[in-house]
Amino acid sequence: LPARREERSPYATMLDTLGVGSLSSREREILQWVRRGKTNVEIGMILGISGFTVKNHLKSIFQKINVSNRAQA
Template structure:
């Protein structure tokens, strides 16, 4: 389903350097769990941080990746190999 997320006008901003360099280690942790479909509440429980802190991290991730939603952020993360597959 990640293939059909973008419209004609919605394109992520591609930078010359890796987007991974712009994300903090904690943002990468949160992004990994976003990519497997966890909610903010679930991510907070897994990482031992508050729901509100997760919301802030997700907001920052979306801004830094120029993504309009979680699905688009997950698609960018997969396309740019931003996360490791260590969750399974």
């Protein structure tokens, strides 16, 4: 018998296609704030981390979802 494949929701498949499925929970959280128009410093204040840490997370996020800047994210 063939191995049973796990059913995946269309949403999960879309996230994987966009690369978002590979983001950590912290990266997804930061991306949500970026999409709401927050600056690195504002995101850092909300999350209790430095703006530089946010910037480092964004570098990783941009690589994973294959974009060059926050406007494309």
